[in-house]
Amino acid sequence: MVTNKGIFIIAAVITVMLFISIYSFNLFLNTQRERVVVERMKDVLEEYQEIQALSLMSDVFGKDMTCLSLESRLAQMDKTLWDTGVKIDRYREATEKFITDPFYLDQKRKFNRNEIIYFSLLQNMKQWCTFNQTTILYFYKKKEECPWCDAQAFVLTDLNKEIDSEIAIFSFDSDLGLPSIRTLELFYKIDSYPCTVIEDSTYCGLHDKNEMIDLLCKHEDISLCS
Amino acid sequence: MMLGYSILVHIVWFLSTYFIVVFLLTLLKNKSNLYKSPEFSKNDALPKVSIVISAYNEEEKIAESIESLKTIDYPKEMYEVIIVNDGSEDNTKNIVLKYADGKNITFIDNTENKGKAACLNQGIKIAKGDYVACMDADSTVSKDILRKTTPYFKDSKTGAVTVSVEVKNANNFLQRIIQMEYMLGLSLFLKVFSSFNCVHVTPGPFSIYRKSVLEKIGYFDKGNITEDLEIAYRIHKSGFNIRNCMSTHVKTVTPDNVKSLYRQRRRWYSGALITLWQHKDILLKRNAGLFGYFIPYNYSLITFGLGLFLLSTYLTISNAIKNISLYAFTNYNFFSNLSLNFDLLSLSIFGIFGLSGIIGMIMLVTVGLKTIRNSPRKNPSLYFGYFLLFFMYQAFWLASFFLVLFRRKVKW
Numbered sequence: 267m268v269t270n271k272g273i274f275i276i277a278a279v280i281t282v283m284l285f286i287s288i289y290s291f292n293l294f295l296n297t298q299r300e301r302v303v304v305e306r307m308k309d310v311l312e313e314y315q316e317i318q319a320l321s322l323m324s325d326v327f328g329k330d331m332t333c334l335s336l337e338s339r340l341a342q343m344d345k346t347l348w349d350t351g352v353k354i355d356r357y358r359e360a361t362e363k364f365i366t367d368p369f370y371l372d373q374k375r376k377f378n379r380n381e382i383i384y385f386s387l388l389q390n391m392k393q394w395c396t397f398n399q400t401t402i403l404y405f406y407k408k409k410e411e412c413p414w415c416d417a418q419a420f421v422l423t424d425l426n427k428e429i430d431s432e433i434a435i436f437s438f439d440s441d442l443g444l445p446s447i448r449t450l451e452l453f454y455k456i457d458s459y460p461c462t463v464i465e466d467s468t469y470c471g472l473h474d475k476n477e478m479i480d481l482l483c484k485h486e487d488i489s490l491c492s
Numbered sequence: 493m494m495l496g497y498s499i500l501v502h503i504v505w506f507l508s509t510y511f512i513v514v515f516l517l518t519l520l521k522n523k524s525n526l527y528k529s530p531e532f533s534k535n536d537a538l539p540k541v542s543i544v545i546s547a548y549n550e551e552e553k554i555a556e557s558i559e560s561l562k563t564i565d566y567p568k569e570m571y572e573v574i575i576v577n578d579g580s581e582d583n584t585k586n587i588v589l590k591y592a593d594g595k596n597i598t599f600i601d602n603t604e605n606k607g608k609a610a611c612l613n614q615g616i617k618i619a620k621g622d623y624v625a626c627m628d629a630d631s632t633v634s635k636d637i638l639r640k641t642t643p644y645f646k647d648s649k650t651g652a653v654t655v656s657v658e659v660k661n662a663n664n665f666l667q668r669i670i671q672m673e674y675m676l677g678l679s680l681f682l683k684v685f686s687s688f689n690c691v692h693v694t695p696g697p698f699s700i701y702r703k704s705v706l707e708k709i710g711y712f713d714k715g716n717i718t719e720d721l722e723i724a725y726r727i728h729k730s731g732f733n734i735r736n737c738m739s740t741h742v743k744t745v746t747p748d749n750v751k752s753l754y755r756q757r758r759r760w761y762s763g764a765l766i767t768l769w770q771h772k773d774i775l776l777k778r779n780a781g782l783f784g785y786f787i788p789y790n791y792s793l794i795t796f797g798l799g800l801f802l803l804s805t806y807l808t809i810s811n812a813i814k815n816i817s818l819y820a821f822t823n824y825n826f827f828s829n830l831s832l833n834f835d836l837l838s839l840s841i842f843g844i845f846g847l848s849g850i851i852g853m854i855m856l857v858t859v860g861l862k863t864i865r866n867s868p869r870k871n872p873s874l875y876f877g878y879f880l881l882f883f884m885y886q887a888f889w890l891a892s893f894f895l896v897l898f899r900r901k902v903k904w
Contacts, residue, residue, distance in 0.1 A: 273514060273517050273518055273521065274514060276517060277510055277513040277514040277517055278510065280513045280517075281506065281509050281510045281513055284509060284513075284848070285505075285506070285509075288841070288844050288845060288848060289841075291844060292841045292844055295836070295837055295839060295844075298837055299837045302837060356835070356838050357837060357838070359838075359840075360837070360838050360839060360840040360843075361840070416814075416818065417817075417818055417821050420818040420819075420821060420822065421821050421822055424822040424825060472821075474820075474821040474822070475821060475822045475823055475825075476823070
């Protein structure tokens with residue numbers, strides 16, 4: 267049984283090729299991740315344009331005609347936004363284990379802007395139509411500055427899964443430095459993180475699931491109140 | 493921490509992948525030669541061989557070992573058996589005395605426990621053979637073991653020959669996994685390593701040495717707890733090769749529970765580290781041939797692998813604690829956040845490295861077992877157990893590092 271030195275060289279070449287393949291595959295996954303996020307954001311934008319059209323139509327054809335359509339579109343958008351937010355966070359985590367990718371930061375900004383648009387439309391809807399979804403605004407910062415933010419997000423995710431149709435949660439990343447988010451923070455007097463706003467009332471600090479249900483029940487008679 | 497983790501992942505991936513690729517290429521290239529061994533021609537006279545056994549409290553196994561030696565297919569006048577009692581406190585002495593005839597089977601009775609290496613040296617010094625086989629008292633050999641191994645010494649550079657080590661008593665699940673491990677690690681791997689002259693151990697159950705080489709290098713090191721490993725270093729240092737013969741085997745007993753496995757491995761791994769330190773002068777030295785590079789490569793892989801194992805364990809446990817503590821805020825509603833949807837796009841670069849590493853290891857084990865004759869049944873549970881054992885060994889390595897660093901005494 268013999269081995270010539272050529273085997274060591276061939277093995278080195280194969281190992282390097284495998285390494286390049288892994289990085290190429292990762293690059294492919296990165297591209298796919300970005301493609302999925304961009305498509306999701308496009309969907310969100312289309313949903314928004316549809317809602318905007320319906321909103322304008324309501325001025326011309328009357329609220330009764332458009333409220334029903336608006337309600338279904340907003341419910342749809344709520345789900346699309348939520349899924350997109352989850353995907354952005356998950357893909358950002360998969361991509362940014364080692365490097366900081368500006369793409370996801372950019373998408374996160376766009377996502378937060380869309381959330382504000384959706385939130386504003388929802389507020390209008392509540393005035394025009396008999397649409398009574400409870401709105402929750404959630405303001406957070408990065409872990410180093412807000413050690414309890416992960417826990418609060420976990421509680422809200424759990425609640426959203428349980429009573430998805432009854433609440434609409436908007437999560438805002440205060441680290442992004444968006445003027446619109448800053449305006450909301452000033453309006454709702456956000457001075458510490460995590461901070462939750464339920465129907466215009468501000469509750470800063472961490473609230474577990476039971477406390478959050480109690481706070482929700484103060485404002486709306488949701489199914490968990492019984 | 494993530495930067496350190498990333499560097500470790502890359503180092504371990506490179507070292508392990510290169511090792512796997514070299515192994516597989518060598519195996520594929522020599523697939524048809526694995527079981528071929530040199531033979532004596534009709535004109536060659538068979539050499540005289542001495543088989544030395546050190547026995548300490550072996551009353552249950554020694555008779556079986558001697559019986560297997562009596563059935564060896566080799567002229568009776570051309571081999572002798574020397575059994576050295578290492579101060580046994582049981583009935584070993586009386587059992588051996590039944591077989592000892594002072595001619596073919598010689599018995600040396602030591603009343604005090606000197607240690608295995610000292611007893612082997614005692615036997616080697618009175619051995620009449622040109623070649624000396626050292627064997628464990630709890631092992632049995634195949635009939636053709638001398639006819640298959642001695643022709644390797646026709647090459648004057650051969651200092652020692654090792655054989656396939658098989659498991660005698662694979663009764664429980666752990667022993668069946670160890671059987672698989674021995675077939676790979678103490679047979680096929682040594683065969684592949686021998687092709688680039690990097691056999692790092694002459695396994696205790698049965699290995700045969702050129703007597704003049706043993707004399708030249710000063711016999712076994714009495715102070716080393718892994719004398720079969722240590723002597724391999726000195727054989728390489730003295731410029732001789734260690735060959736492996738897969739076409740014959742020795743059967744040996746294995747630990748039957750995790751505790752005794754830990755004790756065995758603690759001795760092996762601590763001994764390996766002590767030997768490495770003892771022979772640090774061989775590392776990266778050209779005159780030691782590839783062996784001088786193979787050893788640091790091997791131990792770098794073990795050390796970095798251990799570092800990665802520790803860091804991964806720390807990150808996994810801290811993540812698990814963090815996740816479980818998060819559930820405390822939702823009344824431990826575990827099912828609400830449970831998602832069974834697999835999203836390939838969520839796979840990070842570390843996930844891909846990890847997956848490729850697992851695939852590489854499965855390939856190594858599968859191809860290895862496929863090339864071994866009489867390999868154990870390819871049972872998925874054995875594969876799973878083998879990988880589980882691999883993780884367990886990381887803990888054993890850690891314990892051994894600790895013992896060596898803090899100079900704790902490791903006993904047999």
